[in-house]
Amino acid sequence: MDLVKVGVVGCGTVGSGVVEILLKNGDLIEKRTGKKIELSLVADRNVEKVKKLDVPENIIVDDGFKVVDSDVDVVVELIGGVTVAKEIVLKSLKNGKHVVSANKALFASYGKELFEEAKRNGVSIRFEASVGGGIPVIKALNEGLVANRIEKILGIINGTANFILTKMTENLLPFKAALQIAKDRGYAEADPSFDINGIDAAHKIAILSSIACGRWITVDDVYVKGIRDITPFDIEFANEFGYRIKLLAVAKFENGTIEVRVHPAFLPKSHILSSVDGVFNACLIEGDFVGPTLYYGMGAGKEPTASAVVADIADIASSRGSSVPAQLLYQESQIFIKNPEDFVSSFYLRFTAVDKPGVLSKISGILAKYGISIKMAFQKNVGFNGGVPVVMTTHDASFKTVRRAVEEIDNLDVILNPTFLCMIEE
Amino acid sequence: MDLVKVGVVGCGTVGSGVVEILLKNGDLIEKRTGKKIELSLVADRNVEKVKKLDVPENIIVDDGFKVVDSDVDVVVELIGGVTVAKEIVLKSLKNGKHVVSANKALFASYGKELFEEAKRNGVSIRFEASVGGGIPVIKALNEGLVANRIEKILGIINGTANFILTKMTENLLPFKAALQIAKDRGYAEADPSFDINGIDAAHKIAILSSIACGRWITVDDVYVKGIRDITPFDIEFANEFGYRIKLLAVAKFENGTIEVRVHPAFLPKSHILSSVDGVFNACLIEGDFVGPTLYYGMGAGKEPTASAVVADIADIASSRGSSVPAQLLYQESQIFIKNPEDFVSSFYLRFTAVDKPGVLSKISGILAKYGISIKMAFQKNVGFNGGVPVVMTTHDASFKTVRRAVEEIDNLDVILNPTFLCMIEE
Structure with missing residues (x-):
């Protein structure tokens, strides 16, 4: 029976959920994985708060870096943000610790750097809880x-x-x-x-x-x-x-x-x-x-998010995904990110116009000039932001064309407010 | 770069899907897992059918046991049934091969035996495709x-x-x-x-x-x-x-x-x-x-099911779940399987009765005698299997009680056909 030592950095909402799961379902997880997952250290600036979770006093510390420099096998980063959290994660990886984190901002900004560091050190970095809470x-x-x-x-x-x-x-x-x-x-x-x-x-x-x-x-x-x-x-x-x-x-x-x-x-x-x-x-x-x-x-909340964090810990314990996923390192070079101007979609357009004859004709005239084909037009005789709402849906058009047409329409005297536009996902 | 040799036994619908995926997305899977998955042998009684799938002739055999006794690392059992398939799987495990199978009948009948054999031989047995087709x-x-x-x-x-x-x-x-x-x-x-x-x-x-x-x-x-x-x-x-x-x-x-x-x-x-x-x-x-x-x-079909089979192969290649899941071996002994008689649910009951006064009173009288509380009763004046339909929904009751009440009701002269009952899952 292997022992896997876990240190939790940040014992706020999600962190306290992780502690609760390990205390309540620890035996079950051990039966399922064949590994003993031991809560070895919990770091939080507010030590008193952690004590209330039935965490033994001798494993509570007030500084995350004490976990990073300890003998734990896995560091669980749950402090959030992209400054101290990044330091904690990088230093953990350099110290040969596996890392589990729920920090979406960190991965969406510095993922490449963190994964390269993990690879250099032959350790795993997992982030199931960063998207969709408890959903795997x-x-x-x-x-x-x-x-x-x-x-x-x-x-x-x-x-x-x-x-x-x-x-x-x-x-x-x-x-x-x-x-x-x-x-x-x-x-x-x-x-x-x-x-x-x-x-x-x-x-x-x-x-x-x-x-x-x-x-x-x-x-x-x-x-x-x-x-x-x-x-x-x-x-x-x-x-x-x-x-x-x-x-x-x-x-x-x-x-x-x-x-x-x-x-x-x-x-x-x-x-x-x-x-x-x-x-x-x-x-x-x-x-x-x-x-x-x-x-x-x-998609959020203490218990579902903690469920995903503990699944990551269990995966590391079971040596599933023991290294960084290969696909995040092969860096496919042939991929091009489309400019929003080139998005093609059907659109919903809501204009706010003065209540006068000829408005619909002016709007539709400009759309026609840009080659935008109208699927449905609808004018409702209700007050709306000081005018009346005119609503249209279009057939497929490029975002660029629609934006330019709307810009021209918004310059008309009869249009009172910036037009609201919204893509339709069929 | 590790090479993982795969032998497919049974090249019907799902088998041909597996072959297609490995031919079409093999490079991508290699980039993602860091492992080369090689289609090394394909067994099917109909050799000609397999040739049409662009499978090289020299890796096609007409007997599944030739795969079991070859040097492949993973045997993929896709012949179905619980007789030959069971022999193929057991012999593969004994030969130290990992096994992937989509055979739900096999696992639902002989799972315990197969998993114990896998454990004895230190190999993995995976079965994602047995439930929910391509859904992981x-x-x-x-x-x-x-x-x-x-x-x-x-x-x-x-x-x-x-x-x-x-x-x-x-x-x-x-x-x-x-x-x-x-x-x-x-x-x-x-x-x-x-x-x-x-x-x-x-x-x-x-x-x-x-x-x-x-x-x-x-x-x-x-x-x-x-x-x-x-x-x-x-x-x-x-x-x-x-x-x-x-x-x-x-x-x-x-x-x-x-x-x-x-x-x-x-x-x-x-x-x-x-x-x-x-x-x-x-x-x-x-x-x-x-x-x-x-x-x-x-939940079914060639391509989705094959997607799940290949995911299992990739997991074995990546050494994820490299052994049998621990939880299927710990054999929790404290678990008791509830007798259907003890199910508690609300029910929908559809009686077929003769079109005479007093029917509703007779039925509801018997239900009352058994302590079954009616939520809603509904008699419709339409022809139904030679009588009229009388429909009731109940509050929670045990299956046992409802069955007995219905048995008594079905013995009434005014009831023409066996009553249809259906649980309501709120």
């Missing part, structure tokens, strides 16, 4: 679908944004009111900007894309738009015409090109992702042999 | 959720039955007409009894339950009922009252007891499994820390 989606992509060329990933991978959009849909609430509910329930942080602006989802899709295509995609490669501009009017329109609005993370791989984006999107109600509501996450991954597969579960 | 659900359960005590598994894991029920629901077709469509489309075999009687799903839930609880559950431990008795009337009633009827595989773990069953069930439309239609499969797995997680995809 990285394992699925990395191992379960290894036989497949990945063609598409569609994800609802930010629980906060999904909760807000679900509330807006269920109760036709304005964005701000739904955000307040999310805050009240503890689903949104005091500063929720990373979640509602799409940055968190961009980190996650960068990580999934990297695994899928064998080259590091960073968060800077991802086109990002948040959910602030969505109104109940848009939600209602979408609903009437058979759609849901979701914050979607998308990666499409075709002919050596990757298209990576995070933005609100219209999704047909019949699409399996449309029924993913509240704080749940889901990832649809399509491979050339397996076809579409979906992974669904709690 | 066994990997999820075995590795991704290793930190969790598994509380519940709910699966739609037979594509043929799910296709038939979907067709019956969409077009209100009788069972036989929907079965014919399934046959015409190649989704049902000439003899479809294993699929429609629930045996195939029972094999699969036996395998999943075994992994979840650390003790071999065989197909004989599973309560099984098929879908033959479902009528369009039941489907329509379910729909009106907010349900779908699905062939559900269920495993519930509580206080050292397992309840394992396969049967048609009423499922609320809002349940995520209700939207799993056609030949798709899905498994909902709940753990004590991770909460509910779902895995969805193509």
Whole structure:
């Protein structure tokens, strides 16, 4: 029976969940893996907080670097951020420790550097909890679908944004009111900007894309738009015409090109992702042999995230994935990241116009000039931001063309506010 | 660079898919795993068929035992059945070969024996493709959720039955007409009894339950009922009252007891499994820390199933799970398999009665005598098998009590046919 010594750095929400699992299910995990996983050190600046978790006093330290320099086999980095966390991870790897982390920002920014360091030292670095909370989606992509060329990933991978959009849909609430509910329930942080602006989802899709295509995609490669501009009017329109609005993370791989984006999107109600509501996450991954597969579960929270962290520890203990995944090192050089201007999609456009005759003709005239074909136009006689809403959906057009046409339309006297545009994912 | 030599025994549908993947995506798999997977031998009685797959003639043999006795590292058993297949697998293990197989019947009947043989010889035996086709659900359960005590598994894991029920629901077709469509489309075999009687799903839930609880559950431990008795009337009633009827595989773990069953069930439309239609499969797995997680995809077919087989080969090549999963050997002795008589559920009951006054009173009188509380009763004035249908749903009751009450009711003069009963999974 091998003994695997684990040191946890950062005993906040997820860290305390890891401690709880190892205390409660440690025996079961030992039976399943054949290895004894020992909680050897727990570091947190707040030592008193850790004591309350039934952690023996003699294994609590107040400084993460004490774990890095100890005799543990695995360092679990759960302090977050990309400064001290990066130092902790790099130094652990240099000290020959395996590393487990839930830090999506760290991998989406410095993944290449960290994985090269791990390889140099012949140790493993694992990050299941960085995407999709407790859902073993990285394992699925990395191992379960290894036989497949990945063609598409569609994800609802930010629980906060999904909760807000679900509330807006269920109760036709304005964005701000739904955000307040999310805050009240503890689903949104005091500063929720990373979640509602799409940055968190961009980190996650960068990580999934990297695994899928064998080259590091960073968060800077991802086109990002948040959910602030969505109104109940848009939600209602979408609903009437058979759609849901979701914050979607998308990666499409075709002919050596990757298209990576995070933005609100219209999704047909019949699409399996449309029924993913509240704080749940889901990832649809399509491979050339397996076809579409979906992974669904709690995308955040103490216990689900800790479940993924402990699975990584168990994998290291079982010597599964004992080295860095080869595909993250082969650095496929032939891959090109598509410019957002070249995205092709059908679009939803919501104009705010003065209530005068001729408005529809002016708008549609400009769209025609740019060769944008209208699928449906709809003008509603309700007050909307001081004017009336005019809504159109288009057939496929390039993002570049649509943006230019909208820019010209927004300069018209009859248009009162910047136009809201949203891709439709059929 | 290590070389891993693979021999495929049985080159039918799935076997030819495995060959195709290794030929098409072999380079990619090598980059991802860092190992070269070589197709070294292919055995099939029909040598000519194999030649057409671009397999070099010198690696084709006509006898599976030639693969077993060759120098390959991994034997892939894809001939099916439990006689020759069992010999092939056992002899391969004895010869020190790792084994990959998609043979659910084999594992659900002889899993214990095969795993003990693998352990004796220090080799690996993997079976991802035996459940859920291309969906990496066994990997999820075995590795991704290793930190969790598994509380519940709910699966739609037979594509043929799910296709038939979907067709019956969409077009209100009788069972036989929907079965014919399934046959015409190649989704049902000439003899479809294993699929429609629930045996195939029972094999699969036996395998999943075994992994979840650390003790071999065989197909004989599973309560099984098929879908033959479902009528369009039941489907329509379910729909009106907010349900779908699905062939559900269920495993519930509580206080050292397992309840394992396969049967048609009423499922609320809002349940995520209700939207799993056609030949798709899905498994909902709940753990004590991770909460509910779902895995969805193509549950059968050449390419998805081959994707799972190749993932197992790649795992062996990468030495992930290089030995038998420990949990399938620890043989938890404290686990008790619940007698179907003790299942507790709410029920849907459809009686066929003569069209006379007093029928409802007689039926409900007997239910009352047995202490079964009626949630809803509904008598429809339409012809049904020579009488009129009387439908009831109950509150929670034990299967034993409901069966006895129904037996007594079926002996009434006013009842024309055996009563159809179906559990409601809320």
